Amino acid sequence: MWSKDKILSRADLLPLVASWKAEGQQIVFTNGCFDLLHLGHVDYLEKARHLGDKLVLGLNTDASVSRLKPGRPLQDEVSRARILASLLFVDAVVLFDEQTPLALIEAIVPDILVKGDDYAIDGIVGHEVVLQNGGQVLTVPLVAGYSTTRIVERVLRSS
Numbered sequence: 001m002w003s004k005d006k007i008l009s010r011a012d013l014l015p016l017v018a019s020w021k022a023e024g025q026q027i028v029f030t031n032g033c034f035d036l037l038h039l040g041h042v043d044y045l046e047k048a049r050h051l052g053d054k055l056v057l058g059l060n061t062d063a064s065v066s067r068l069k070p071g072r073p074l075q076d077e078v079s080r081a082r083i084l085a086s087l088l089f090v091d092a093v094v095l096f097d098e099q100t101p102l103a104l105i106e107a108i109v110p111d112i113l114v115k116g117d118d119y120a121i122d123g124i125v126g127h128e129v130v131l132q133n134g135g136q137v138l139t140v141p142l143v144a145g146y147s148t149t150r151i152v153e154r155v156l157r158s159s
Helices: 010-022 039-049 062-068 077-085 102-108 127-132 148-158
Strands: 027-032 054-060 092-096 112-116 136-140
Touching: 010 027, 010 054, 010 092, 010 102, 027 039, 027 102, 039 054, 039 136, 054 062, 054 077, 054 102, 077 092, 092 102, 102 127, 112 127, 127 136
Parallel strands: 027 054, 027 112, 054 092, 112 136
Antiparallel strands: none
């Protein structure tokens, strides 16, 4: 499968997720901006994927990132989506423009909702939806010292 074929609209994603669920596959969902892909992101996403059978990644649109992090994103949403979709352990990428992925989580109702261990379970958007539907909300350990902000700061210091 070509990486760009994994970048789906919400309308195209929902029947695919339904078919995966009908096959008995566990759907894992995570989300983020993923502005500059780095080791911390790759490690996190790989760990998330190993929690279930299919990993769906909700990706903030450029407008959504700008509202959360002024001056960002550094890469446009098409570039970010394509890079993430190229990872073997990412099964689908879907853009969302809202402030949070709650509407997307409500539509997908993943079996497992995952974020990094810098989040408390009750602070993860959508945790109520997943738990009320018998799913799990988990955190995975992050690789210390890796963040887009740190990379940007290092680049700026060296220029």
